[in-house]
Amino acid sequence: MMIEVDYRFPRGVDAKKQAGIIAIGQTAGTWSVRHQHREGQLRAHLAKVIALREEHDGASIATVAFPRGNVEGDIASLLTMIFGKYSMAGAGRIVAVRLPVDYGVGAKFGISGLRGLTGIHQSPVVMAIFKPALGLSAEDHADILREVAEAGLSIIKDDEIMPDVPEAPTIERLRACRRVIDETKSSRGGRELLYALNLTGRADQLLAKARRFVDEGANAFLLNVLTYGFSVMEALAADPAIQVPIFAHPALAGAIAASPDHGIAYPVILGTLMAHCGADAVLYPAHYGSLPFNRDDEFAIRDSLRSRGVFPVPSAGIMPKLVPQIVADYGIDVILNAGTGIMDHEGGPAGGVKAFQVALANIAADK
């Protein structure tokens, strides 16, 4: 199977011409008579324009089919080929990418693995975010973790901006929280609260830290895939020493996806590419929430992730009152990820967890 990419060009751009430039310029390029003896191999690398259609607003969608052999089966070489130099060529945007089923790295855990770890099989899974994002000590984190663990929360994660800094080094947050995870485990029917620890640093250090953290009892990770690199996510996913689920955060996605006529659409960046890079669960803005997000984009992301068994995690501004609507739209295969919705609840973090549990119980009772 070829790799098919849909490029959207705004009204006024000669889409046929541009697609032709992509098909040649992003693959073998042109060659002179000096390379006629390699004609066969060179031709085999060229992409083809296989479809061209006009949209109602005058924009055009061109579909270019690239040979799979031009790339290495990872996201970075794919991005370099389909939009590397061409991204600087003017107005034009990638709106869909269709990859072979076996392209990339699969999730180690995904929906079924995370259900096994959390023991939540017939309901959405509830996840919280440590707040305030910065400025708490490792012990502060452990205190918060104890409260939500005892309240029955399934997963908690660092805020994505929490770095590895002297004030609360990642290893100390892990150790302080790991103690509480162990202490609260038996009261939770033997289920550990999963703590998605934010992985940061230079690529070599980040990968080494991930292994060390697993040795010290980390049971989940968070990665800002777009700021650290898909290549780092793939390395974590492929590492047999890292047998814990990895949550992918969408930080920076808007810099690539938010423009109408440039960049790469959200469903590609946060759906298709995340689903092929080994993430177990992927966070993205919910249209119900605090970020302006398109409902169709949100559901396209959800469906891309699920098609590969990856857990969708609509995020940002998720409150207990939204639970009925989310469950109506998502069914049970969704992680409800709340920051202030849990941490700033009037009953404290435990009160926030209980509010989500009550909201879920009410839905179950209505059935």
Add this chain to the structure above:
Amino acid sequence: MMIEVDYRFPRGVDAKKQAGIIAIGQTAGTWSVRHQHREGQLRAHLAKVIALREEHDGASIATVAFPRGNVEGDIASLLTMIFGKYSMAGAGRIVAVRLPVDYGVGAKFGISGLRGLTGIHQSPVVMAIFKPALGLSAEDHADILREVAEAGLSIIKDDEIMPDVPEAPTIERLRACRRVIDETKSSRGGRELLYALNLTGRADQLLAKARRFVDEGANAFLLNVLTYGFSVMEALAADPAIQVPIFAHPALAGAIAASPDHGIAYPVILGTLMAHCGADAVLYPAHYGSLPFNRDDEFAIRDSLRSRGVFPVPSAGIMPKLVPQIVADYGIDVILNAGTGIMDHEGGPAGGVKAFQVALANIAADK
């Protein structure tokens, strides 16, 4: 020193309000009475809006100053803080970032180191790109390399889309070309032609390959920093085993920078951030060339790179006839990077190299 970021908001956006949201939401966030005992630490992480001005077109620029202690001194944690979640918040764009001088990783070679390696001290340095980009064998590469090495070229690089594939594995391209580099060295006054080998693959594999390639005689590397990740570039730059210059390619930059009201401006992505991530030379589009590029952006990138001793490499459509204008704009501290300008020359690659040499000699003679 704080980290200062200029955000540009289009007409109609309440810039003061948005800057306030960034200063709090991208740092500590809000906190409740439960965290009053941590008030001091929490406040220390907040950013401040330090300037606000309106542009002639009704857009506004807000400057936000972030505490350096919120990040780890690398580009990934910086991007997560200054534009991670906020990039998904609506129209708004980063147009400048001012970092402390000692922020990030410095270039191992940069302008002075590359002049030492090439022996070119009083003139621009000429660089070529292997073309066709895909489809040639390792031996084809070696044949081309011999021709340009004998013609006196200083640097040649892989095309950025050249992956590590069975048809011409990177290690085989290196070995075939290394033999020719050795064979041609003495006829070049003992100066090796630098061959910037494209580093690809999962982060762990890429870093391991880089070390192996150095062991096998690689004398330069190319990295698509934006598709593989700044964290990978930093790891290469920090690795004491990798004592060869690294050329940073701008592939994918347009997906982040090309939109008028979203993303991050080219001078930040290809100038400021590249200058602080350890690259020795950075490629970017030249406004003279084949990609539509803004002259002011180009020169801002040039100046950012030079301010940190990094070699500027204006690229895409560089032809011998452009040399006088480039030298007028750049002086001698520039790498002239030509793909088809050398490879598709009517006199073959050697003819292309000579055409650049003649153009440079003519300028020197005019002085």
